[in-house]
Amino acid sequence: MSSMLQPQIILLKEGTDTSQGKPQLVSNINACTAVADVVRTTLGPRGMDKLIHDDKGSVTISNDGATIMKLLDIVHPAAKILVDIAKSQDSEVGDGTTTVVLLAAEFLREAKPFIEDGVHSQNLIRSYRTACSLAIEKIKELAVSIEGKSIEEKKTLLGKCAATTLSSKLIGGEKEFFASMVVDAVIAIGTDDRLNMIGIKKVPGGNMRDSFLVNGVAFKKTFSYAGFEQQPKKFLNPKILLLNVELELKSEKENAEIRLSDPSQYQSIVDAEWNIIYDKLDKCVQSGAKVVLSRLAIGDLATQYFADRDIFCAGRVAEEDLKRVAAATGGTVQTSVNNIIDEVLGTCEIFEEKQVGNERFNIFNGCPSGQTATIVLRGGADQFIEEAERSLHDAIMIVRRAMKNSTVVAGGGAIDMEISRYLRQHARTIAGKSQLFINSYAKALEVIPRQLCDNAGFDATDVLNKLRQKHALPSGEGAPYGVDIATGGIADSFANFVWEPAVVKINAINAATEAACLVLSVDETVKNPKSESAQGEAAASAMGGRGRGGGFRGRGRGMRR
């Protein structure tokens, strides 16, 4: 009791965990570098893939930084920031997610010795921000515009960008093939910025080269009833009716009930029900449509009815697909079969049902409004196709951004080396501490070419020295030189068509700097105990998460030695 009378000062709730000061900052930096070490080896054309096995037992093989970061389930609060920037890069530009994580971690790693030496982190932050805006200006200056070129020329240029992205992925072997496919798809949807208008369908079997692009919509054949076999499977210029109606013999409304006093009327009620459905079917036929698609079920009666009249029908079409068909064919989805006017019917050049692998596909080709495209992916294993889909997504995003912003820079680490050189040069003109900081920022940027070399098995130091020499040429002609993955030397990336949209680099540098500054600006962590309600649901994950987090730190430390 006497100890109770002289209590320690309990300012915060029991169980609250606080840590502060320099050690806290250093430990945050360590956590971030440990996370970056995981994705480090995936960078570049020779990057390795990661196999991630989650607690549900599903396996993902990926090379995509954002996907890996998402699946890692990071609990460390500082390291979570890296996951966030990877996500942000993914949603903003779609590619360069590994780059952004790597850069942020490298900025922090370069800052660490300064912090340990007692530099106030605000000084670092200020210099980093200056360096960041200088770097972005330099990129804008170096970027080459592809505006004003003819559509054919533009296509090849965009293809180069797509190929650069794809070369670092699993499907890199077929990059030309896929690059042209992606460019065609993006050009097909036009300027209207709607990603969901590009569908990617995955069919296991065959090989990558069997993948194809549909200038329109394709989806897997839906479940069908008897009578389907008699329906024609190919139309030229058919009218297409899109419905959101159930074409089935079914009670009309939930809340209606029939009470009959006269049993002789019973037959009339039964007839009435049949009349209703026949009436609906009649109206569909009268509209002149040759293809009827519905989001809801089309029953066996309707299937037979349509088959008799040479009409193709498909029920339970996924909403996404139906919307895409609507956009492609110029039709509108109808919730009622009454009053169908010609305007709401869509059309396309060829509709057919085709065998792809062991699946049947409904394919709408040559659509008039042409705002959609579908890529049908083929490949061996499931995981392989999954990864191919992610890679294509990245490539599509890159091409879209390149079209929107239409400036490109040299890839292969060339732009990073050039900015690094520029910043070093700039740093020499500054008096004071920030000279050192901007220099270290510049050094951190070199991580990209260095990692490219490491992953390809080259001698990074050797290649980097060659690059530095080229970039330091006073004439400036060495600016586009980057790592040449093919020979292990250096080459003019621009001439070799290793191109990246400028916006990818700008966003990556911006996000990485912001994240690094955020981590550097934290000097204290206060962790409140979980409240009762949060405790229950989080208890299980916290246990697993904490164990994994601990493992992380341990591993990181081991690797850095």
Added chain:
Amino acid sequence: MGFGMQSMLKEGHKHLSGLDEAVLKNIDACKQLSTITRTSLGPNGMNKMVINHLDKLFVTNDAATIVNELEVQHPAAKILVLASKAQQEEIGDGANLTISFAGELLQAAEELIRMGLHPSEIISGYTKAVNKTVEILDELVEEGSENMDVRDKEQVISRMRAAVASKQFGQEDTLCSLIADACIQVCPKNPVNFNVDNVRVAKLVGGGLHNSAVVPGMVLRTDAVGTMKYIEKAKVAVFVGGVDTSATETKGTVLIHSAEQLENYSKTEEAKVEELIKAVADSGAKVIVSGAAVGEMALHFCERYKLMVLKISSKFELRRFCRTTGSVAMLKLCQPKPDDLGYVDSVSVEEIGGARVTIVKNEVDGNSVATVVLRGSTDSILDDLERAVDDGVNTYKAMCRDSRIVPGAAATEIELAKRVKDFSFQETGLDQYAIAKFAESFEMIPRTLAENAGLNAMEIISSLYAEHASGNTKVGIDLEPGVCKDVSTMRVWDLHVTKLFALKYAADAACTVLRVDQIIMSKPAGGPRRDQPAPGMDED
């Protein structure tokens, strides 16, 4: 005494009294709290990572947020928290100043108590000092600043800069111009009626701060329901109750007696919906906004009549939408009267950073809602930017009421320190020591500013005193090169009202804490605590 108390109360209560046990312990707790927030003070303040009980991560240097999420338990420290909350509610900025200054005052009080002063003497000294401070503060007001044009961007930014810079140093120029634009846009004819709720913030991950923009109107984080994605110069009809066939609340069953009734049942329903939608379309409306679900059948007819359909489920958002467009929300789907219709310049669905947002623009005649679209790479950065914007908007509100400014960058504090010190020499009683300590406490602000910026605090303070003694009352710290400079050249101004309330609340809180000489805590209800830590573990 303790014996009597123990026999009086239920077993398990805690009872603390006397100088050592109660007053000094309380002071200690408050000091601890202020050391947490202190390092966040000023433009070079450090961020804190706070993980609250719901496992949400905050990365911020906004003191109000920090103390809010800290879940302070100590009763005396809670008083400080309350003072900062009062400041946050009254002004919306300067919460850190309140806590840090109160902490400093209490630390000074501790020294006085150890010297042998009675708390009541300290309190009376502090009260005198704070009254004097208010007087001096009035004298320090920059001449000519009481008249300002709240619609002039330059003047607004100059007053807002310091508040925003203390949250997002290095980005204050970008942010201030965004905030000022948004505020000026929605400022009503009588600026005193400025409503902070009319400046909205939309946070969209991706890009960087330089991609941020101000939208005259609203940004909804949803897609349009139908296929119509863009419309210009359109009339708007708002329905709160949803756009659907009207259904009865009471459970009912439709009785059908004959075959025709069955056949016509769904047809009549369809016809009814068409009639309603047609009525809306006929009234001239081009956009329908629904507060609840949009029925499939209704949507079908909206598409047919080329109406754009938006769904806003939040009641508050819907109310703001009505304010933006000047429309009157109708309860039921019916033909709207011409007066009930609102107007928008454009409604468009755009993709920003992978998310689809609906942008409602309304630029004519001083629209009432403006949205700052913030871009940043992570959620925590965005949250922090939002807090900076909130502070900026609150500052705008404060300056609409009282536009007087005082020199910032610790110039005011040093001047106050100097003058209150002089004042203490004129006092005769014991409270002159308290007043002197009060004056010294002002030094905390330049000291912290300098420390947080990595400068030598003692050097700075002494040179500040030197400058002020020679009559340069507007000399403050310039943190970039780390020297003393005239604030009018740096353009660092604080609002008079912010400083006034912060100092007042801090002094009040300190006095309240000092007044306490007994703490009685009754036994907490419920069973034994589950997570009782080992004694002595929780002091670090």
